[in-house]
Amino acid sequence: MTLRIAIVEDDRQAAELLCKFLRRFSDEYGGEYKAVIFSDAVSFLSEYRPNFDIVFMDIELPGMDGMEAARRLRLMDESVALIFVTNMANFAVKGYEVDALDFIVKPVIYYSFSLKLLRCLKRLECREERELVLSTSNGLIRLKCSDITYVEVMKHDITIHTVNGEYRSYGSLKKLESMLPANSFVRCNNCFVVNLRHVRQIKDFEVLVGSTWLSVSQAKKSSLLRAVNEYIGSVK
Amino acid sequence: MYEPSKLFVYKSLFMVEIFAAELMFTFRLKRRPNYPLRLCAAFLSCIAFSVAMPIIGYNARDASILFVILFLVSVLALSFCYRDPWLHIFFCAVAAYTVQHLAFELYNFIVVSTGLNAGLPIDIYGEDAAHFSGLLLTLVYVDAYLIVYWLMALIFARRIRQNEDLRIHNLSMFALVVLVVLVDVVLNAMVTYYSYQINNSFYVSIASVSNGICCLLSLYVQFSLLNQRQLEVELNTVNSLYEQEKKQYTLFKENMDYINVKCHDLRHQIRKIGQRSSLDEASIQELEGVISIYDSAVKTGNETIDIILTEKSLLCSKDHIKLTCVVDGAKLSFMKASDIYSLFGNAIENAMEALSSVEDEEKRVIGIIVKSSGAFLSIHFYNHCPQALQIADGLPLTTKHDTQSHGFGMKSIQMITMRYGGDLSVSVENDVFSLRLLFPLE
Numbered sequence: 001m002t003l004r005i006a007i008v009e010d011d012r013q014a015a016e017l018l019c020k021f022l023r024r025f026s027d028e029y030g031g032e033y034k035a036v037i038f039s040d041a042v043s044f045l046s047e048y049r050p051n052f053d054i055v056f057m058d059i060e061l062p063g064m065d066g067m068e069a070a071r072r073l074r075l076m077d078e079s080v081a082l083i084f085v086t087n088m089a090n091f092a093v094k095g096y097e098v099d100a101l102d103f104i105v106k107p108v109i110y111y112s113f114s115l116k117l118l119r120c121l122k123r124l125e126c127r128e129e130r131e132l133v134l135s136t137s138n139g140l141i142r143l144k145c146s147d148i149t150y151v152e153v154m155k156h157d158i159t160i161h162t163v164n165g166e167y168r169s170y171g172s173l174k175k176l177e178s179m180l181p182a183n184s185f186v187r188c189n190n191c192f193v194v195n196l197r198h199v200r201q202i203k204d205f206e207v208l209v210g211s212t213w214l215s216v217s218q219a220k221k222s223s224l225l226r227a228v229n230e231y232i233g234s235v236k
Numbered sequence: 237m238y239e240p241s242k243l244f245v246y247k248s249l250f251m252v253e254i255f256a257a258e259l260m261f262t263f264r265l266k267r268r269p270n271y272p273l274r275l276c277a278a279f280l281s282c283i284a285f286s287v288a289m290p291i292i293g294y295n296a297r298d299a300s301i302l303f304v305i306l307f308l309v310s311v312l313a314l315s316f317c318y319r320d321p322w323l324h325i326f327f328c329a330v331a332a333y334t335v336q337h338l339a340f341e342l343y344n345f346i347v348v349s350t351g352l353n354a355g356l357p358i359d360i361y362g363e364d365a366a367h368f369s370g371l372l373l374t375l376v377y378v379d380a381y382l383i384v385y386w387l388m389a390l391i392f393a394r395r396i397r398q399n400e401d402l403r404i405h406n407l408s409m410f411a412l413v414v415l416v417v418l419v420d421v422v423l424n425a426m427v428t429y430y431s432y433q434i435n436n437s438f439y440v441s442i443a444s445v446s447n448g449i450c451c452l453l454s455l456y457v458q459f460s461l462l463n464q465r466q467l468e469v470e471l472n473t474v475n476s477l478y479e480q481e482k483k484q485y486t487l488f489k490e491n492m493d494y495i496n497v498k499c500h501d502l503r504h505q506i507r508k509i510g511q512r513s514s515l516d517e518a519s520i521q522e523l524e525g526v527i528s529i530y531d532s533a534v535k536t537g538n539e540t541i542d543i544i545l546t547e548k549s550l551l552c553s554k555d556h557i558k559l560t561c562v563v564d565g566a567k568l569s570f571m572k573a574s575d576i577y578s579l580f581g582n583a584i585e586n587a588m589e590a591l592s593s594v595e596d597e598e599k600r601v602i603g604i605i606v607k608s609s610g611a612f613l614s615i616h617f618y619n620h621c622p623q624a625l626q627i628a629d630g631l632p633l634t635t636k637h638d639t640q641s642h643g644f645g646m647k648s649i650q651m652i653t654m655r656y657g658g659d660l661s662v663s664v665e666n667d668v669f670s671l672r673l674l675f676p677l678e
Binding site for chain 2: 092093094095096097099100101102103104105109110111112115116118119199200201202203208222225226228229230232233
C-alpha cells in the first residue's frame with residue numbers, strides 16, 4: 001500500500017532533503033511512499049483533498065505560516081498525521097493545538113526523521129479499520145469496529161452498542177472478544193467490553209464510553225487505565 | 237556432673253548444630269581479617285566450652301538455661317569472626333536458633349509419630365548413659381536437619397543482602413521474636429521432660445508440630461521486619477531526593493528571574509546606545525538577540541514546565557542532544573509544581589543518562605509529547621536507547637552498578653504518577669525507549 005505524503009516547504013533544498021530521506025527510509029524499512037511538494041500554504045490548502053496520509057509542514061512559510069495552515073487543515077481533515085519541520089522550536093511546542101504528532105528540528109537529520117516517521121507509521125497501522133460480520137436478531141449485519149462503543153453481555157445475550165444504535169446477538173463473550181481487535185477493545189468488568197476509541201473519561205470506578213457511564217470492577221481498573229494509556233500512546 | 241549422659245553428649249552436638257545454622261545466616265556479613273583462622277578458632281573454642289559446660293540439673297529450667305548460655309557463647313564467637321555491629325550478628329543468630337529448633341522439632345515429630353523409637357520420645361535431654369541410637373534414627377536425624385537447614389537457607393537466608401542494615405528499628409517487634417524463641421525453647425524442654433515420665437506419643441507429636449509452627453512464624457515475622465526496614469529506607473531516599481529537587485527548582489527560578497530582569501535592562505541600554513550611534517534597526521535587534529538568554533525560553537502555558545524545559549534544553553544543547561517538545565502545559569495545572577519539576581526532571585535526566593554513552597550525535601534524540609485526549613492527559617517521553625533494558629515490576633532496572641542507590645528517578649516518577657491516580661508504562665522497541673504516563677482528568 002502506497003502512503004501519500006505532502007511536504008509543505010518553501011525551501012527547495014530542504015524539501016528535496018526530505019524526499020531523499022523518504023527514499024532512504026523506504027530502502028531501509030520497506031514500504032512505498034509517494035511525496036508531493038507544495039511551496040506555500042495557500043497552494044497546499046486550496047486544492048486539498050483528504051487523501052494524504054502524512055503531512056510534513058514547515059512553520060516558517062511565506063504568506064500564511066505553518067501553524068495557521070495547520071489550523072485550516074484540521075478543519076478539513078481531522079485525521080491526517082501532521083509533523084512540523086522547523087527551526088522555530090518554540091512555536092512547535094504549541095503543536096498540540098493542531099494535533100501535531102511531533103516535530104523535527106532543522107537542519108533535518110536522518111535518524112530523527114526515521115524515528116519520528118516510525119512513530120507515525122505505527123499509529124497509522126493501528127488505525128486500520130476492521131469490520132465485523134455478525135448474526136443478530138435483525139439478520140446478518142456488517143459493522144465497522146470503530147463504530148462500536150461497547151458490548152454488553154448478560155449470560156449469552158449480547159447487546160452491541162454502536163454510534164448508530166443497538167444490535168442484539170447471541171453467543172459467548174469470549175468468542176466475540178476474539179473477533180474484536182485486541183488493542184482497542186478491553187473489558188472493564190464481567191459484563192462489558194469497551195472500545196477504547198470511545199472512552200472519554202474515567203472517574204473513580206466508572207468509565208464514560210460515548211455518552212454512557214459504565215461501572216468498572218476493582219480488579220479491572222488498573223488494567224483499563226493501562227489499556228487507555230497504551231491506546232492513546234500508540235493510536236490517537 | 238560430668239557423667240556421659242545423653243544430655244552431656246547432646247550439648248556439644250547442639251553447639252555444632254547452632255554453629256552450622258549461624259554460618260548459614262552470616263555468610264554475607266563483613267568478615268574480619270584472617271577469617272578462616274578466626275572461624276576455626278571460634279568453632280573449636282565453642283566446642284571446648286560446650287564440653288566443659290557443666291550440667292546443673294536434669295530438668296526443664298536448667299536445660300533451658302544451659303542451651304541459652306551455649307547460644308550466647310556462640311554469638312560471642314561469631315562477633316570474633318565478623319566486623320558487623322552486634323545487632324546484625326544477633327539478628328542472624330536468632331534466626332539460626334529458630335532454624336535449629338525447627339529442625340529439632342521436625343526430627344522429634346518424625347521419630348515419635350512413626351514410632352521409630354518404640355513410641356518413646358528422643359531422650360537426648362536424658363540422664364541415662366548415652367548410647368548410639370541406631371542407624372535408622374541417625375539417618376532420620378541427619379535428613380531432617382539437612383532438609384530444614386537447606387529449605388530455610390533457600391527461603392530466608394538468601395534475603396540478607398550484602399551491606400544490609402540488619403538493625404530492626406521496631407525493637408518491640410524484635411523483642412517479641414526473641415521472646416517467642418525463648419519460650420519455645422523452654423516449653424520444648426518442659427514437654428520433653430514431662431514426656432519422659434508419661435508415655436504419651438500423641439501429645440508429644442502434637443507439641444512438636446505446634447512448636448515447629450511457632451518457629452516458622454517467628455522466622456517469617458523476623459524477615460518481614462527486615463523487609464519493612466528496607467522499604468522504609470527506600471522511601472526515605474526517594475523523599476529526600478524529592479526535597480532536593482524542590483530546592484533546585486526554587487533556586488533555578490530565582491536565578492532565571494534575576495537574569496531576565498538584568499537582560500531586560502541591558503536591552504534597553506543597548507537600544508539607547510544603538511539609536512544614539514545611529515545604528516540600523518537590524519543591527520540593534522541582533523545585539524538585543526545576543527542578550528536574550530532566557531527569551532528563547534519555552535512557553536507551554538505552564539510556568540513550571542517552562543522552567544524545567546528551559547533548564548533541561550540548555551543542558552541538552554550543551555551535550556549536543558536534540559530535545560523536541562510538544563507540550564500542552566495548561567493541562568498540567570492539576571499537578572503540584574514540585575511534582576511537575578521532579579517528574580520531568582527525572583525523566584529527562586534518565587534519557588540524558590541513556591544517551592551519555594551514544595557517540596553518534598545524530599542519535600542523541602529526546603522527545604516529549606504532552607497532550608490531552610478526552611478527559612485524559614497523556615505524557616510521552618522517548619529517547620534513543622541502544623542498551624537492552626531489564627524490566628522488573630514494570631520499571632526498568634538501573635543500568636548503574638550500585639543498584640541500591642540508583643534507580644530512584646524511576647521510582648520517584650512512579651510514586652508521583654500513582655499519587656494522581658495515573659498509569660505508567662515503559663517499553664523499548666527498535667532501540668527507542670518509551671515512557672508513557674496517563675492521568676485521568678476531571
